[in-house]
Amino acid sequence: MEKISKKNEDVIIVGLKTPDEILQQFEESIDELKFLVESAGGNVIETFTQSMKTPKPATFIGSGKLGEIATYAKEQDCHTIVFDNDLKPNQIRNIESIFGDDIKIIDRSGLILDIFATHARTAESRVQVELAQLEYLRPRLTGLWGHLSRQYGGSIGARGPGEKQLESDRRAMDMRITKLKDKLDKLEKQRKTRRRSRRNLYRIALLGYTNAGKTTLLNVLTNAGAYARNQLFATLDPKTRIFSDAWGRKVLLTDTVGFIRKLPHHLVESFRSTLAEAEEADQLLIIADAQHPALKQHLNVVESELKRIGISKTKKSIVLNKIDKLDNLAKAELMRTYPDAYQISALSGEGMEELREEILKDIPRGFKTPPYKSLSGQDEEE
Numbered sequence: 001m002e003k004i005s006k007k008n009e010d011v012i013i014v015g016l017k018t019p020d021e022i023l024q025q026f027e028e029s030i031d032e033l034k035f036l037v038e039s040a041g042g043n044v045i046e047t048f049t050q051s052m053k054t055p056k057p058a059t060f061i062g063s064g065k066l067g068e069i070a071t072y073a074k075e076q077d078c079h080t081i082v083f084d085n086d087l088k089p090n091q092i093r094n095i096e097s098i099f100g101d102d103i104k105i106i107d108r109s110g111l112i113l114d115i116f117a118t119h120a121r122t123a124e125s126r127v128q129v130e131l132a133q134l135e136y137l138r139p140r141l142t143g144l145w146g147h148l149s150r151q152y153g154g155s156i157g158a159r160g161p162g163e164k165q166l167e168s169d170r171r172a173m174d175m176r177i178t179k180l181k182d183k184l185d186k187l188e189k190q191r192k193t194r195r196r197s198r199r200n201l202y203r204i205a206l207l208g209y210t211n212a213g214k215t216t217l218l219n220v221l222t223n224a225g226a227y228a229r230n231q232l233f234a235t236l237d238p239k240t241r242i243f244s245d246a247w248g249r250k251v252l253l254t255d256t257v258g259f260i261r262k263l264p265h266h267l268v269e270s271f272r273s274t275l276a277e278a279e280e281a282d283q284l285l286i287i288a289d290a291q292h293p294a295l296k297q298h299l300n301v302v303e304s305e306l307k308r309i310g311i312s313k314t315k316k317s318i319v320l321n322k323i324d325k326l327d328n329l330a331k332a333e334l335m336r337t338y339p340d341a342y343q344i345s346a347l348s349g350e351g352m353e354e355l356r357e358e359i360l361k362d363i364p365r366g367f368k369t370p371p372y373k374s375l376s377g378q379d380e381e382e
Helices: 023-039 063-076 089-099 108-119 123-140 146-151 161-197 214-222 265-270 272-279 295-308 328-337 352-361
Strands: 009-017 042-051 080-083 104-106 203-208 239-244 250-255 283-289 315-321
Touching: 009 023, 009 063, 023 042, 023 108, 042 063, 063 089, 080 108, 089 104, 089 123, 104 108, 108 123, 108 265, 123 161, 123 265, 161 272, 203 214, 203 272, 203 295, 214 239, 214 250, 214 283, 214 315, 283 295, 315 352
Parallel strands: 009 042, 009 080, 080 104, 203 250, 203 283, 283 315
Antiparallel strands: 239 250
């Protein structure tokens, strides 16, 4: 899979706007793509956009626009083009034929998978990411060896070496996918065993749009010391810690992978066992970036993804983070729009005492208190 491999690698990004897409949402998606590129180590030098009724079946945005981008890329000595949409295998091949062999063509899903691969740290997340990458790549194998078949006249009774190589690659990839799925099944059994041991403990899961501050909140509430950066998908591996208050009440708090718009379906499926932590939680805290201009869309994406993985009945509370960056007028407007949400700043501490009290006050009787030693050490880095 093509990826951004060099730190501060120059990148050109491309977006297609259709009439059914609101301009503001299109612009927000382009801004998000820039952040994704930066999270992958790239540097966006130019943005090209095209407005069309529907994507071109062969070239997505049309050969004329692609020629314009190719000329600019050559002038700037830029070798990486990232599209804000998912491209079909034939579109990638046709676009590559216009740009030439020295320019990488990456679509949004490919870029997200590249970032996931960079940030995967545990055995399970590495397996999950590799599985998603292979399922992304498999339909794109066609054409990689096609030039050899054409060269040798791959007709009936005289199949070219390209077709044979393609079949060989597919078999090898299918075998690897099967092996990874088997490994994930074993890891999921281990995870289920851990979850069963916590069945009588009150569990809270932190969910939300990527880079909303979930890990920072986990660190503040539990002194977890988990990796937290101003990057998209800085955290992939769920972390469970004990959260307690001044009255001795204790619950398990789990940080999970973040969501994003246009999240690849196969990536969600590969991380399904990880998201099971949220499925079995007693309470969900939906963390959102209060100062983000696309706050409403971010909350809608999270709600949509929760429905997609079958989480609908669990108690949910919205937590609007980063309010230290807002003035009183903006906070009042948020209060009117989201009257039941908690307004906090995990960084400055604003609103944290109220959140601590509120998320623990409704714990039903009958839940056991988790011992501190049960979650100590590296075993909790799941």
